[in-house]
Amino acid sequence: MRYGQHMRSTRERLIDVAAELVDQGGAAAVTLREVGTRAGLSHNAPYKHFSDKQDLLASVAAAELDTLAQQMRGAAAGHSTGRAKVHACALTYVHWAQAHPTRFKLTFGPWGDVPHAELGHAAEAATQVIHECVGVAIDDGTLIGDASYITTLVWALGHGAIDLSLAGHLRKKPNSPTPEDLVGHLLTRLAG
Numbered sequence: 001m002r003y004g005q006h007m008r009s010t011r012e013r014l015i016d017v018a019a020e021l022v023d024q025g026g027a028a029a030v031t032l033r034e035v036g037t038r039a040g041l042s043h044n045a046p047y048k049h050f051s052d053k054q055d056l057l058a059s060v061a062a063a064e065l066d067t068l069a070q071q072m073r074g075a076a077a078g079h080s081t082g083r084a085k086v087h088a089c090a091l092t093y094v095h096w097a098q099a100h101p102t103r104f105k106l107t108f109g110p111w112g113d114v115p116h117a118e119l120g121h122a123a124e125a126a127t128q129v130i131h132e133c134v135g136v137a138i139d140d141g142t143l144i145g146d147a148s149y150i151t152t153l154v155w156a157l158g159h160g161a162i163d164l165s166l167a168g169h170l171r172k173k174p175n176s177p178t179p180e181d182l183v184g185h186l187l188t189r190l191a192g
Contacts, residue, residue, distance in 0.1 A: 011049040011059075013039050018060045019103060026102045027057055027109070058116040061107040065122035068096050068107075072129045082137025083187055086150075089130050090158050090183040097162040098179075104166070108159060130154055143190050150190060157186045 017039045021030045032046040032053055039045070050056040075092040076085035097104035111119065131151040137143035143150060161170075161179035170176045177185070 010039075010041070010045070012063075014041075014046050014049055014056070015059050015063050018056050019063070022057075022060060022102050022106050023100070027106050030057060030060075032056060055116070057106060058111065058119045060103075061109075061111070062116070062118040062122035064100070064103050064107045065119070065126045068093065069122070069126040069129050071096060072126070076129070076133050081142045082133060082135070082140045083142035083191060085133035086130065086137050086143065086154060087184065087187050089133050090154050090187070091180060093155075093158045094162055094179045094183060098165065101166050104162060127151060127155065143187070145190060153186065153190070154183075158183060 014035055017035050018030050021034065021038070030053060032050065033043040035056065036043040036045040046056060050059065072089040072092045075088035079085045079088050131147060134143065134147045134150045134154070138145070138147055138150075158179070161182040164170050165179045170178065
């Protein structure tokens with residue numbers, strides 16, 4: 001293994017360990033020292049790859065967005081109509097967030113003006129998957145409207161439905177809609 005490959009695999013291992021810590025206790029549970037120790041490295045090893053905890057957490061969020069984008073792309077590939085592709089993407093997003101609630105909160109947390117190119121590229125790539133599927137839906141007539149606007153609506157509704165679900169608000173009343181119901185209803189409305 002070449003030095004660059006070793007450094008990359010070490011960096012990926014550190015990101016994986018940090019993600020496991022996020023699963024166990026949220027972002028507050030992550031320290032670079034603990035990540036190094038749990039990865040079987042020195043407690044200072046993470047500093048060779050990340051400038052600080054914020055940098056490591058942004059890399060975890062970027063890795064999660066990369067995974068989500070791959071899963072959405074795979075889910076969409078199994079459908080023939082654009083609307084079905086968008087629906088598959090949205091459901092994949094909902095199911096990923098439900099399976100990884102603390103990673104969801106980290107990934108879509110308040111990054112604001114944190115300059116992190118890797119996270120920015122990963123966010124753009126995940127958005128692009130939905131945007132491409134929306135474009136197919138508009139082209140095949142299964143959705144009507146502006147592709148950028150619909151892409152933002154799908155993200156926003158999915159995100160809001162997930163937040164409501166994770167906070168327990170969708171379970172408070174009998175027959176409350178699930179996040180999946182809300183996504184399906186939005187796409188029905190957008191179909192015109």
